[in-house]
Amino acid sequence: MDLNKLTTSDKVIAGSAIALLIFSFLPWFKVDFGPFGGDVTVNGWEWFFWGILPVILGIVMLAQVAVSAFSPDTKLPDLPVTWGxxxxxxxxxxxxxxVLKLLIGQTGWDRAFGLFLAAIAAVGLAVGGFLKFQEEKSGTSTAPPSAF
Structure with missing residues (x-):
């Protein structure tokens, strides 16, 4: 597996997708019961629309990048739009x-660190998608040159 085949956008998408998957298991919201002891946390897997769907989108993006980079003979379906x-x-x-889940929150719950990390990773997916779109638009969707 030659990682030099990956473009900058591919690396951003791959890193962000893996990070979002990991961060989806961390606490997104918590309730602290104070002096009565204990707290309760929930992660991104509690909500399909706000947590699971973004992870699925990231995995699909990662899969397309991996297939295109490491299996160039594989014919991907023709779409009415570009992959970018x-x-x-x-x-x-x-x-x-x-980010909407971060802004809207959950009634009666405090935001936890996993939600902030997941928001950063999700924005990374958007940045990677934008970079891939720009690469296709400019026609430079090849891997960067090797140092040697």
């Missing part, structure tokens, strides 16, 4: 959903 547009839309949707 698909990545841009999927990354933007993932970012919007997680």
């Amino acid at each position: 547009q698909v990545h841009l839309g999927a990354g933007a949707l993932a970012a919007i959903l997680v």
